[in-house]
Amino acid sequence: MTPxxxxxxxxxxxxxxxxxxxxxxxxxxxxxxxxxxxxxxTQGSANLTGLSFGLLTNLIGVAVLLLWWPLRQKPGLGTVLNVLLIGPSAQFGLWLLPDFALWWQQVLVFAAGLWLLAVATGLYIGARFGPGPRDGLMTGLHARFGWPIWMVRTAIEGSVLLAGWWMGGTVGLGTLAFALLIGPMVGRTLPWLDTRLPAVAAQPSPA
Structure with a gap:
């Protein structure tokens, strides 16, 4: 129990x-x-449907969460709030920020976004309220079928990447940079931001 x-x-x-x-x-x-x-x-779906990026972030999160049911995964508070809050936050950021055209601005803004995402991931995972729907789908498939985590993640992200690109989503050097760097960066931020909960003492078994 959390103190x-x-x-x-x-x-x-x-x-x-x-x-x-x-x-x-x-x-x-x-x-x-x-x-x-x-x-x-999400970008590709927005191009296809005309719906906002933030709303589609929520809807895709809900769809992924529904896939947990046959995998017998149980969402936590963090999972539910992930589905509800990231979309509006992303839409607010898109409303606040302009597009950037100069290459040096694009590089700096992307680097800032990647760094901030690593910090944000460390914060919400480190809070220990459950994984996001996409991470839970990955771990659920691993637990259900015994497939290696790397294989499951590659298959899922490769599939959504191809589908999004086909619908007009933006794939570029930033996509490659994200794939190569986000793992090591979160590997740094998570230990710093993790909330270390006390271990639950083992209860003596009844005689």
């Missing part, structure tokens, strides 16, 4: 992380150098 003194800290980290995650996505979108595979899918 009461840690709950406000965890909730603050969760909410801050989800808000900053959406802002990070909007920075990378406005940079115009390419975005993460799931955001390529």
């Amino acid at each position: 009461p003194r840690l709950l406000p800290l965890r909730l603050s980290k969760l909410l801050a992380g989800l808000f900053l995650y959406g802002i990070a996505i909007s920075l990378m979108v406005r940079a115009g150098l390419g975005v993460a595979p799931w955001d390529v899918l």
